[in-house]
Amino acid sequence: MKRIMVFMLVGVLGVCLIMTASAMGTTSDKNSVGKVIPNAPGFTLKDVNGKEVSMHDFKGKNVLIVFGTTWCPYCVTEVNDLKAFFNKHKDKDVKLLSIDIQESQEKVSAFVKKYGINYTVLLDETGDVARSYNVYGIPATYFVDETGIIKYSGSGKPKEGFEALLK
Numbered sequence: 001m002k003r004i005m006v007f008m009l010v011g012v013l014g015v016c017l018i019m020t021a022s023a024m025g026t027t028s029d030k031n032s033v034g035k036v037i038p039n040a041p042g043f044t045l046k047d048v049n050g051k052e053v054s055m056h057d058f059k060g061k062n063v064l065i066v067f068g069t070t071w072c073p074y075c076v077t078e079v080n081d082l083k084a085f086f087n088k089h090k091d092k093d094v095k096l097l098s099i100d101i102q103e104s105q106e107k108v109s110a111f112v113k114k115y116g117i118n119y120t121v122l123l124d125e126t127g128d129v130a131r132s133y134n135v136y137g138i139p140a141t142y143f144v145d146e147t148g149i150i151k152y153s154g155s156g157k158p159k160e161g162f163e164a165l166l167k
Helices: 002-023 073-089 105-115 128-132 162-166
Strands: 044-047 052-054 062-068 094-101 120-124 140-144 150-155
Touching (some): 062 073, 073 162, 094 128, 105 120, 120 128
Parallel strands (some): 062 094
Antiparallel strands (some): 044 052, 044 120, 062 140, 140 150
16 A cells, blocks of 8 residues: 555656646747747637737737637736736737637637736637647747747746747
């Protein structure tokens, strides 16, 4: 019985260690969330108001893309940081797109209203865009440069903050 408890404890600690390591963002020219994606996949999604937004609309601009959901506690924690980033850079050549994965417009709209989100929130109701970016955990952050190359990908907020991605 004691032996089983020790194995279970070691297993739980191992899983926690793996989850902690995967939740830390890394800076790289590779996609560290999934396999290498040299160019950001294109997409067209609707925002919470039903307006279509395409990745091609931001050609020549830096784009911060954050995938998440309304039920993810880490995603909720990032909202204030994302609002601050957006407010600081909204008139510059960097855009912020939050992509909600597989949730209804009603649920996401209520979330946007509740948290006073003022940046673009898109609906990936099928999860196809998240799959094209190899999103395996949320929140997942991608920084796409003005040439369409993914310069950063990681789980959660980068250790240095979103501002560090602009350097």
